[in-house]
Amino acid sequence: MKAVLKNLMDIGKIDFKGQKLAENIQYALIVLTAIISLAAGNFMQSISIMLYSFLAGVILTILVVSPAYPAYNKNPVQWLAHKED
DSSP states (O other), rough: OHHHHHHHHHHHHOHHHHHHHHHHHHHHHHHHHHHHHHHHHHHTOOOHHHHHHHHHHHHHHHHHHHSOOOGOOOOOOOOOOOOOO
16 A cells, blocks of 8 residues: 555656746746737737637646656655664
8 A cells, every 4th residue: 555655656746957847838838828829819809819829828838837747857856864863
């Protein structure tokens, strides 16, 4: 049982550099999505096109950033062992 729980805990691990990478990708995708959806909505003169294209970009951002891909765990932290007193 402990092995199963350990495997479940290891699935979602990302390191600190991976967190920073995911955050930078998130900001870039959201800003790019906002610019593109605003331009598309303005060009088509449709607020619904703007909102749906922004929603699609947010969903794309969630799919890219949320899972713990191996690229987000290239620099795992090596913690020191606990000393017994």
